[in-house]
Amino acid sequence: MTRLGIIGFGNISTTLLTLLKDVLEDPLEHLTIVCRPEYESQVNQIMRKDFNDVALEISITSNTEILINNKPNLVVECAGHDAVTEHIAQVLSAGFDTVMASVGALADAALADSLYDAAHKGMSRLIIPAGAIGGVDLLASLKKHGKLDVSYRGIKPPAAWSGTLAAKLINLDDLSEETVIFSGSAREAASSYPKNANVAATIALAGAGFEATQTELVADPKATGNIHEYSVDSPLAHYTLRVESQPSSGNAKTSVTTVYSILREITNRIGPIVI
Ligand SMILES: NC(=O)c1ccc[n+]([C@@H]2O[C@H](COP(=O)([O-])OP(=O)(O)OC[C@H]3O[C@@H](n4cnc5c(N)ncnc54)[C@H](O)[C@@H]3O)[C@@H](O)[C@H]2O)c1
Known part of the structure; x- marks a missing residue:
């Protein structure tokens, strides 16, 4: 794989570029x-200064057509739900495989259908990375057998919930103990907390589905990182997985494990072994 497209130039993308070097x-x-059109010249400057040696040729654009014309072997989206709507169907229908970080966007059933149709039309693949969590391979395997009970709990420090619906419902600065800020289905979690429920969405897609995946989102002043835990009950196996991840340095909402998961998606397309 020698031609890469990255949608977004924020915390995940810049950390990813640093790792790729x-x-x-x-x-x-x-x-x-x-990137967004208003950031093109700024992104250009940062790319030339910090990441010039990542590729022999670098294009900065806000135009999906230009991305497509550059014929990437893989496209990685790390930008957010708006960017999924704006770019991904076009990229998939043009035949380019796409790794999508903003998995929560797939809770929108109409958007999800349009992406699946686009991938079908373009004979491309929409790739859902494990992201901040792990064990998605086992969960997706167990799903093949049939019924699954899955519950997920996402625990983050209060600062990670700033700017979200939770900040309107409770005073995050005054919390002295862990507080459940949301309890319901993964679909409701992903639409109410689009920047904090990507893991709920990933687990839902891999396992019991958006409606049946019970989800709890928690603000905990004692949490030092982002904790994701989920339990799976199937006739074949039971397991509980708990990941305590450091937040990314550039965005407290994003667990740093997400960046490494996307790096894995890229390196799995370069080397001779896929793992
Ligand atoms: N799958 C997971 O487990 C997981 C975990 C953490 C974060 N995420 C998701 O990954 C995404 C990126 O996270 P981040 O921490 O890098 O966020 P960030 O806010 O630091 O960066 C997002 C970047 O995308 C750009 N952008 C937004 N809309 C765009 C558009 N329409 N076209 C081009 N660029 C656009 C923004 O300007 C910004 O530079 C978010 O949607 C986040 O929710 C997924």
């Missing part, structure tokens, strides 16, 4: 960064 044996042949 270390991991790549040879520079990419081509890298396209898709």
